[in-house]
Amino acid sequence: MDSQDPVQVAEPHPGVLLITLNRPHVRNAIDRALAHAVDGALNRLDADPRLNVGILTGAGGHFCSGMDLRAFPTEGVPVVADRGLAGLTRARRRKPLIAAVEGAAVAGDFELALACDLITAADTAFFALPKVARGLIAAEGGAIRLPRRIPYHVAMEMLLTATPLPAPDAARYGLVNQLAPEGQALDAALALAHRVQAHSREAVHVTKQIVQNTRGLDDHAAYTVQDPLSTPVFMTTNATEGAHAFTEKRPPAWHGTEAGQLDR
Incomplete structure (x- = not known):
């Protein structure tokens, strides 16, 4: 540069x-x-x-x-x-x-x-x-x-x-x-x-989107905006991996491909 x-x-x-x-x-x-x-x-x-x-x-x-x-x-x-x-x-x-x-x-x-x-x-x-x-x-x-x-x-x-x-x-x-x-x-x-x-990329990126998109809304309107963004995250491989890592008392091994898919 x-x-x-x-x-x-x-x-x-x-x-x-x-x-x-x-x-x-x-x-x-x-x-x-x-x-x-x-x-x-x-x-x-x-x-x-x-x-x-x-x-x-x-x-x-x-x-x-x-x-x-x-x-x-x-x-x-x-x-x-x-x-x-x-x-x-x-x-x-x-x-x-x-x-x-x-x-x-x-x-x-x-x-x-x-x-x-x-x-x-x-x-x-x-x-x-x-x-x-x-x-x-x-x-x-x-x-x-x-x-x-x-x-x-x-x-x-x-x-x-x-x-x-x-x-x-x-x-x-x-x-x-x-x-x-x-x-x-x-x-x-x-x-x-x-x-x-250190955390799941899709969880981090979608969390930011939820904060941005719900600012100033009342609770009902905020959930209406949040749920279509958050629901797919719960069905990702990384969500499952996070739960397994917790129960097995080990660091999670995050997968990297889903974050790019959810960011689009």
């Missing part, structure tokens, strides 16, 4: 796709080229049955500084089709995605992290949504998701005053799954990905 590419993609371990924002000279600010490259990497993650989980991180000691304001006057907001910022914030991606945050996760890039399923962060990192300070709105999920993830008044202070949130406070509020020493957020994300991969 060319070091000048706006996004670098690698498979550091079998089943894991590492997506690295690669514009360190501007703290990985999102322009249109980077947005389309992230979208392409996420499409690869969803389409490849060998891949189970993705990690999104940034090069050069920072996650991302948000939308590239130098490019904004000519390029506009770097959304991709109806999938939102960088093809993520409005998309329903099938497979788990972990944000590994070092340094700053600001504005649109914080919105990318909020669109991920899990977050690891260096204890020196911070999160911020300073859109109002630029005459803009946190319209790619920040104003919608943040008040659902942390206490309302803390979220409103961030949204209305542009006050940053240090990663240790974000962890205390439950926004960050794991804190790590500076420079080790990616290591923490890889360890978390390994924990996800």
Whole structure:
């Protein structure tokens, strides 16, 4: 992969796709080229049955500084089709995605992290949504998701005053799954990905789909959406293997083909 590419993609371990924002000279600010490259990497993650989980991180000691304001006057907001910022914030991606945050996760890039399923962060990192300070709105999920993830008044202070949130406070509020020493957020994300991969792929992927598709529904409507997704999982080879492994007090030996079939 060319070091000048706006996004670098690698498979550091079998089943894991590492997506690295690669514009360190501007703290990985999102322009249109980077947005389309992230979208392409996420499409690869969803389409490849060998891949189970993705990690999104940034090069050069920072996650991302948000939308590239130098490019904004000519390029506009770097959304991709109806999938939102960088093809993520409005998309329903099938497979788990972990944000590994070092340094700053600001504005649109914080919105990318909020669109991920899990977050690891260096204890020196911070999160911020300073859109109002630029005459803009946190319209790619920040104003919608943040008040659902942390206490309302803390979220409103961030949204209305542009006050940053240090990663240790974000962890205390439950926004960050794991804190790590500076420079080790990616290591923490890889360890978390390994924990996800220890389980049946179809069970993990369908669980994510159920959470996404039932959000905001009442119980009756949620079961109506959930059951067509969950019922096939109970009839898979891996469901049987999980039960046998439990009764035989041994680790399960998961089969890999059914996950790709259910993901389609």
